[in-house]
Every structure is written in C-alpha cells, then in structure tokens.
Amino acid sequence: MDELNINPERITDPKEKSEDKNFDITLRPKTLPEFVGQQKIKDNLEIFMQAARQRQEPIEHVLLYGNPGLGKTTLAHIIAREMDSDIKVTSGPALERVGDLAAILTNLERGDILFIDEIHRMNKTIEEVLYPAMEDYALDIIIGKGPSARTLRLDLNRFTIIGATTKISMLSSPLRDRFGATYHLNYYEPDDIEKIVFRNAGILSLEIHPEATKKIAHRARRTPRVANRLLKRVRDFAQVKADGKINSKITDQALSLMEVDEHGLDQVDRRILEVIIEKFKGGPVGLTTLAAATGEEISTIEDIYEPYLLQIGFLQRTPRGRTATDAAYRHLDMEPPANQTNLL
Numbered sequence: 001m002d003e004l005n006i007n008p009e010r011i012t013d014p015k016e017k018s019e020d021k022n023f024d025i026t027l028r029p030k031t032l033p034e035f036v037g038q039q040k041i042k043d044n045l046e047i048f049m050q051a052a053r054q055r056q057e058p059i060e061h062v063l064l065y066g067n068p069g070l071g072k073t074t075l076a077h078i079i080a081r082e083m084d085s086d087i088k089v090t091s092g093p094a095l096e097r098v099g100d101l102a103a104i105l106t107n108l109e110r111g112d113i114l115f116i117d118e119i120h121r122m123n124k125t126i127e128e129v130l131y132p133a134m135e136d137y138a139l140d141i142i143i144g145k146g147p148s149a150r151t152l153r154l155d156l157n158r159f160t161i162i163g164a165t166t167k168i169s170m171l172s173s174p175l176r177d178r179f180g181a182t183y184h185l186n187y188y189e190p191d192d193i194e195k196i197v198f199r200n201a202g203i204l205s206l207e208i209h210p211e212a213t214k215k216i217a218h219r220a221r222r223t224p225r226v227a228n229r230l231l232k233r234v235r236d237f238a239q240v241k242a243d244g245k246i247n248s249k250i251t252d253q254a255l256s257l258m259e260v261d262e263h264g265l266d267q268v269d270r271r272i273l274e275v276i277i278e279k280f281k282g283g284p285v286g287l288t289t290l291a292a293a294t295g296e297e298i299s300t301i302e303d304i305y306e307p308y309l310l311q312i313g314f315l316q317r318t319p320r321g322r323t324a325t326d327a328a329y330r331h332l333d334m335e336p337p338a339n340q341t342n343l344l
Contacts, residue, residue: 027200028074029078030081031078031082034199035071036188036192036199037196038070038071038075041185044181045075045183048060049079052083053083057158058085058110058111058159059160059180059181060160060181061134061160061163061178061179061180061181062076062179062183063119063162063163063176063181063182063183064076064162064163064164064185065166065167065168065182065184066166066185066186067185067307068225069223069225069226070188070223070224070225071185072117072185073115073164076113076162077115079113080115083111083160084111085112085160086113087112087115088115089115090104090115090116091118092117092119092122092123093122095116095123096126098126098141100126101129101133102129102141105156108159109159110157111157111158111160113161113162114159114160114162115164116162116164118166119165119171120166120168120170120171121170124172127172130175131178133156134161137156137158137159138153139153139154140152141154166303187221188223188224189222190222193220193222193223193224194213194218196217197217197220197227197231198213200228200231201231201246204231206231206246207244207246208246209247209248211251212248212251215248215251216231216234218262218264219260219261219262219264220264221308222308222311226264230255230258234246234251241253261331263312263331264312265314268305269308272305273314273315273332274332275293276290276315276328277324277329279293280293283322284320284321284323285322287322289321290321290322306322312327313325313327314327
C-alpha cells in the first residue's frame, strides 16, 4: 500500500482555518441561551456568573478544555458579553516576552477579560510572571541584572483570565490550580449538531430540507466547526446545482463529492483504518509504527484523527497499541478476523 498522502485542506479537520474565521464569527452565538449543547457547562456558568454579578465582582479565572472546534472561543466571548466586560484576545505562542504580557495586563480595566487561546503553549517564563498576576493582581518586573537587580511590583486592576486548551495535561499544576473554574467541553450529541445546522442555515437565509439538515449533522463528527464547514460547502454546491435549495439529494451529492461518508469519515480516516487492518492485521500497532506507516506525524494522529475514531468505536487503545474494531471492519466492508476479541 502506498504511503498516505495527507490533504492539508481536510474538510473534516476540526482545527480552525483562516477561511473559517469570518464565517464562524457570523454564526457564533452571542448569549448562553443561543449556545446549543454543553448543557451542564451552561448551567454551571449561569450560576457562576450570576453570583459574581450579585457581588458586583469580576468572575474567577476560567479554564476551558476539549478538542478543537467545540466552542471554547465562543464560550469565552459569551462570558464577556454576559458579564458586560471587554475582552482582549491573545494566544500562548503570541506571548513571547514578559513585556508582551505586561503591556496587555497593565492596560486591562477592572472586570476586563483576557482570553488566552492555546494556553498550554505559553512560554514557562511568561507563565511564572502570570502567577502573581492571577493570584494577587500584581505584576513583578525585574529591573537590572546581577547583584543590582531589583523587583518592581505593579498593581493591576482586577481582571479575569479565560484560558483555552486542547491539551490540559500539558498545563503545569501551579497554573491549573489558579483557575477558579474548569470546564471540559465534550463532543456534541447528534441532535444538538442538528439544531446548530438548522439555526445557522436560518442565519444564512438558506432554504434547507429537514432531511438535509440531519445528513449534514450526522457527518459533522459531532463538532460544530465541522458542521459549519460542511454547511458552507453544501450551500456552494446547491447554489451552483440547485438554485440554492438544499434538499436530501443535493446534500448526498455534495458530501459524496467531498468524500465524507455517513459516519463523517473522510479519505484520510478511512485510509488510517485500512493501514491498521491490511498492514497490521487489525492491530495492535504502536502509535510510532502507525505514524511511520501512514507518513503522518504522531501528534497529528493522536490529536486530530484518533479522538473521533475512538468516540465512534472504530478504534481502540490497548496496552499493546491501537486496534481496529469489528465496527471498523464492517464500515470498510471487510470481514473481521475470528480472533479479533483476543487482540484487545
């Protein structure tokens, strides 16, 4: 089998692409009631924010974690709007020097929110400067070097940091402990994704059949960002082929053209499963070996492809490596081996 040729423009990739930004902003819910799904998080946030408003205090620092495309950035903006606060947006990799962080923090007013995306990628030096800022609302700056060096403490207005990460395990314990509230965003239920597709079609003034809504939702990998991207591509197809009307037939044709099957798997997902089944007899196979066989990076397989394949039961992690399940064999129209259960 040839090595896997990864398409950098994967339609089902949950990571944000540059072309997604304006589209996502248009569709982004502005309030908690508009935000579909993640009901437990919404219930907790409502009480959390209401209590802070009653005390007339900024909310405690919030950490949001979960797979890409599940709504961490959207929730951060909703929190800011609900708290009637200004929000400043940055990311872990963008904070390269202490001066970058100091410039942001000293310009925050009372109650402002600083949203740090990919907070797990923040420089450790920056992280250590952030500790007193989060805990004591003070910024310690070292002036000078050697024996003559001295520390200058600047008082800060009371603000809130909202951190977002896809890899909470990469956050140090001292940083995690400084967040007053931590919320894990899970994959969405198909019914919730269907509601999101229907809502967003309305915002875009699209004429969409309920069956088409269901088909897009069930192929969206339980991820709102993927649902939005599929809706956008189906809209384009319908505009050219069907006067803009999105029905079941047009949706099937569009998704078939994009090579997205009924489970939301694209060519890359299917090929990974085929490699495990055909090259390694269904597994188990180690992640390093799988990466070498597919020509893909270990981190990409682990962070992008694996989570969804595990969620839908096509892949299993075992002490000896990754194993394709009976469901994966059936999906690829292959016969599972008789000793499959012994491999787990």
